[in-house]
Amino acid sequence: MKNNFVMNNWLRTAGILNCCFSHPFYLLFAYYIVMATGLNKEIETNVYLIDILPFMTILIILTGIRFLIFARIQNKLNLSRQELIDWFIKINIWSAPGLFIFVMMLMPIEGNVFGFIFIPVIFITGVIIAPIILIKSLRLAKKLKNERT
Numbered sequence: 001m002k003n004n005f006v007m008n009n010w011l012r013t014a015g016i017l018n019c020c021f022s023h024p025f026y027l028l029f030a031y032y033i034v035m036a037t038g039l040n041k042e043i044e045t046n047v048y049l050i051d052i053l054p055f056m057t058i059l060i061i062l063t064g065i066r067f068l069i070f071a072r073i074q075n076k077l078n079l080s081r082q083e084l085i086d087w088f089i090k091i092n093i094w095s096a097p098g099l100f101i102f103v104m105m106l107m108p109i110e111g112n113v114f115g116f117i118f119i120p121v122i123f124i125t126g127v128i129i130a131p132i133i134l135i136k137s138l139r140l141a142k143k144l145k146n147e148r149t
Helices: 009-021 024-036 052-077 081-095 098-105 111-148
Strands: 040-044 047-050
Touching: 009 052, 009 081, 009 098, 024 047, 024 052, 024 098, 024 111, 047 052, 052 081, 052 111, 081 111, 098 111
Parallel strands: none
Antiparallel strands: 040 047
């Protein structure tokens, strides 16, 4: 199958970073894991700063799991690994607005502000972004299946 878009290595790297650090639900999940395990610093009363390295590591692991599931689902289409990576990036580019949430989570956050401001923003962006990514993935499978038959 001919690839309709071309990604150079810089664009592919930026796309993978976007996939890792922008999906709102996975950001929230990783944040809660870091907070629950105590990998944070209490700066003031009820103001916390998460440890960046475990937070980013959890997000990278979650992205790897997401890619493996994506590759397993799309396995029937006989795509090369490079094509799978490119399609994974193209589908997940819609989560780019979540990068703002990622940056906000790296700052010291007061507990009440997180609950009243961050959580609604995360859920609203997640409810918008997650179905788009799912629909794009399903359309890709259908499109590629039709092209191969």
